[in-house]
């Protein structure tokens with residue numbers, strides 16, 4: 001291994017992060033792909049390779065220029081983790097030795113890190129049942145889980161498990177036509193996408209009405225449930241948002257969990273973004289009742305500073321995980337006793353990367369408490385920004401934030417939806433800020449996700465000023 005090259009690449013990344021952190025480079029300087037392709041010399045390097053180290057370093061340097069600089073404190077865009085400076089090390093190791101962690105034999109250390117972190121996550125939910133984090137054997141009646149590539153795949157996996165309980169024959173026979181899933185009308189699109197992929201069709205999703213903040217109405221859940229029964233349907237599961245992608249608000253997990261328990265329904269919590277509230281001290285209250293779920297998904301690459309992708313699918317009862325896919329591949333599933341554990345039988349993926357290692361690493365770099373404090377601090381900052389905008393009559397802020405996501409609308413001169421979109425685009429093209437926008441309660445809003453640990457209220461006050469200036473330019 002040429003350590004000089006590695007060192008030089010490290011220098012480039014270090015400079016990139018340092019200039020981003022000190023606001024000395026744009027957050028995002030977008031160019032057309034044709035321009036980037038030429039600057040990266042894709043054709044040249046593809047056909048003849050890097051001829052010398054300087055070519056390789058040129059590529060890395062240009063590549064870093066054409067990125068979204070997440071470590072810039074004015075990065076407030078999508079729900080994508082801002083990693084720690086040394087977060088890349090597990091990926092460097094993985095990329096150098098390539099040990100997929102789905103088969104124990106192919107990567108014992110990675111599989112062990114995954115097992116350990118799954119136990120930690122189960123403990124956070126309250127599903128570890130007093131077992132030690134070093135206990136890697138899952139059995140019926142105990143909590144279990146695995147890591148997979150992203151929340152969308154995780155939701156699909158959990159819904160497949162829910163189906164195997166109401167319709168155990170579906171795996172072989174195909175779907176019965178009476179299965180439905182109830183969930184908030186503001187559920188993430190990966191839920192209905194999963195239903196289509198499972199062959200149930202999008203129409204199997206029975207949306208439950210939401211209030212003006214897009215939070216599920218529990219009375220309506222009862223109504224939709226009765227309706228579904230009257231239509232001769234069987235409820236495959238009930239899905240909760242924890243939290244909703246657009247607003248960052250949490251569905252009432254406790255009440256939904258009680259409802260599901262009373263009626264014997266599978267309760268799935270989509271905690272892609274918000275399950276990380278479990279790590280916080282102040283934030284934990286928002287996921288009260290999460291332990292009443294049968295399955296939970298939890299993205300580590302959103303609020304736990306882990307580079308994408310890394311998502312946990314967690315089950316209250318191992319049996320449900322075990323029965324989700326009733327399939328055997330002779331080369332991977334052992335009938336005899338072997339050392340260690342394979343996650344492969346339970347994942348949609350066959351090969352997968354060493355996800356547990358980078359999840360573990362994020363905690364190992366700073367310690368568990370630091371990640372919890374980070375989550376709390378981002379949630380608190382969103383409230384502070386809410387107060388700041390609330391005092392300014394140029395803005396409408398529709399709700400008190402519960403997480404680190406906040407929607408707001410500039411309405412001094414116009415209440416036009418299209419204006420918000422133009423305003424955002426115009427702002428991000430100034431390259432100093434990166435924010436998003438979304439439709440919330442039928443209207444278009446600007447949206448920030450406060451995920452960078454270095455963002456402060458000062459940056460947000462400046463953002464507010466910058467938005468006002470940009471709006472005047474657009475009029």
Ligand SMILES: *Cc1c(COP(=O)(O)O)cnc(C)c1O
Pocket residue numbers: 079149150151152153188190241242243244245270271272273299309311
């Ligand atoms: C982000 C998100 C997802 C999708 O997760 P990916 O990891 O991006 O696939 C699903 N549900 C909710 C509520 C989310 O916020």
